[in-house]
Amino acid sequence: MLSLERQEHYRRRYAEMTPHWRPSTHVYQDLVAARLGSRTRALDLGCGRGGVMERLHPRAAFVAGLDPDFASLREHRTPALFRACGVAERLPYADDCFDVVCCSWVLEHASAPRRTFAEVARVLQLGGAFIFLTSNARHPLLTLNRALGWTQGRLAQKVYDREESDVFPALYRANTESQIRQLACSAGLTLRAFHFVGDPTYLAFNDAFFHLGCLLERITPPALRVHFIGECRLSI
Numbered sequence: 001m002l003s004l005e006r007q008e009h010y011r012r013r014y015a016e017m018t019p020h021w022r023p024s025t026h027v028y029q030d031l032v033a034a035r036l037g038s039r040t041r042a043l044d045l046g047c048g049r050g051g052v053m054e055r056l057h058p059r060a061a062f063v064a065g066l067d068p069d070f071a072s073l074r075e076h077r078t079p080a081l082f083r084a085c086g087v088a089e090r091l092p093y094a095d096d097c098f099d100v101v102c103c104s105w106v107l108e109h110a111s112a113p114r115r116t117f118a119e120v121a122r123v124l125q126l127g128g129a130f131i132f133l134t135s136n137a138r139h140p141l142l143t144l145n146r147a148l149g150w151t152q153g154r155l156a157q158k159v160y161d162r163e164e165s166d167v168f169p170a171l172y173r174a175n176t177e178s179q180i181r182q183l184a185c186s187a188g189l190t191l192r193a194f195h196f197v198g199d200p201t202y203l204a205f206n207d208a209f210f211h212l213g214c215l216l217e218r219i220t221p222p223a224l225r226v227h228f229i230g231e232c233r234l235s236i
Contacts (some may be wrong), residue, residue, distance in 0.1 A: 002205050010204035014214065024197040024227035028052065028104055028133040031193070031231055035100045035129045036060045043098045043123065045088055046106035050077045053102075057081060064098075066091065088116040093123045104133040113174035117187035121234055130189060130232040137175035139226040140216075141202055146172070177223070180230055189232035198225040 029052050036059040044053040047065030049072050057063045065081040067073050073083045086092045089112050101120050110116050120130050184191045200213030
């Protein structure tokens with residue numbers, strides 16, 4: 001199995017080998033940070049036990065965190081977060097109350113992404129930003145995952161040594177660029193930025209597999225890379 005610790009070890013090695021590369025989580029964090037300020041009201045959608053606002057919350061005036069898992073909210077590492085238990089399809093917030101909504105590793109689990117995007121648009125102020133990080137359903141590993149009839153949760157448990165409480169079925173209904181563009185348009189959002197980011201460490205079970213992953217990364221077209229980060233704006 002591939003543990004998080006081993007995967008992070010190989011990510012550091014890949015970063016040393018590839019100076020221009022940055023992990024998708026770093027790209028995502030920079031996009032979120034750029035939208036925060038002393039008057040910003042932000043929502044971390046699917047905040048879990050920590051996430052990006054664990055590091056960035058001091059930069060905003062107000063930060064809320066929403067997650068359907070009450071145990072994760074109770075164990076959240078940032079007491080300053082105003083936490084609520086709920087789902088993305090029915091946000092428990094008033095209209096026009098946030099300047100930024102962000103989410104990481106959430107859209108792949110969305111059962112009704114059209115409603116999720118509509119709810120995000122509803123709670124955003126005009127000109128507000130929706131920033132997200134998720135898996136690219138067109139990546140070969142995820143294509144194989146679906147061909148085997150596995151959900152991401154099952155793959156994560158069998159191959160990536162994740163705790164059962166930390167994995168959830170993945171539906172991939174908002175996990176291609178075309179799906180995102182359609183969902184954004186239907187909600188009145190404009191897609192302003194879209195970044196594909198590769199990561200060879202999903203094959204890094206040992207050195208040989210790591211180098212194989214690096215080789216595959218070099219020949220994989222950008223649009224098939226494993227993660228993407230996007231930013232939508234509520235049009236003025």
